[in-house]
Amino acid sequence: KAGVTQTPRYLIKTRGQQVTLSCSPISGHRSVSWYQQTPGQGLQFLFEYFSETQRNKGNFPGRFSGRQFSNSRSEMNVSTLELGDSALYLCASSYGTSGGVETQYFGPGTRLLVL
């Protein structure tokens, strides 16, 4: 099976702009989670989507949003970018049906730089 893919891999934006990142899960996986990784805060959970519905949400401002399509592909959007949004954004997929005891598989990440 193909792994989790994320596009684009690298992105440079300026403050105030918005950005959309894409994640394609492993075939058959219905859960997609997003994480932000920064040197200062480490890896932090953004949100999780399952069957096109947001099932869990982390403690991020409303500028961070996401959605999931019927084919389980997911996008996350960050509006009004701030310098502090520079980070590696990782998505992970799983079947999402085991009640939380399940391996999650991560994509290679999108590295976002905000200038």
Place this chain on the structure above:
Amino acid sequence: SQQGEEDPQALSIQEGENATMNCSYKTSINNLQWYRQNSGRGLVHLILIRSNEREKHSGRLRVTLDTSKKSSSLLITASRAADTASYFCATGGLRGNEKLTFGTGTRLTIIP
């Protein structure tokens, strides 16, 4: 906020030696997973241990879990240069959801 703290933050050993990393966490868990990350790339899943398990093996990896002490350890035996990476523990499964809460990570360097 981080659920777990990993110890040590950085570890350098000679190739062929064993490497042990520890992870402590704060709240009850359903499962604990270990991941490896090479140079800011994606995370590679290593092993998952459930809260009712005490030890698990996978190849050169051995993971232990002590829920009474809220701690876990990852042992890599016969280390290789390719094991150089950052290692993270992640706790999850609370309330039956997929959210993982990551530790701060251990940076492991294998000296050839």
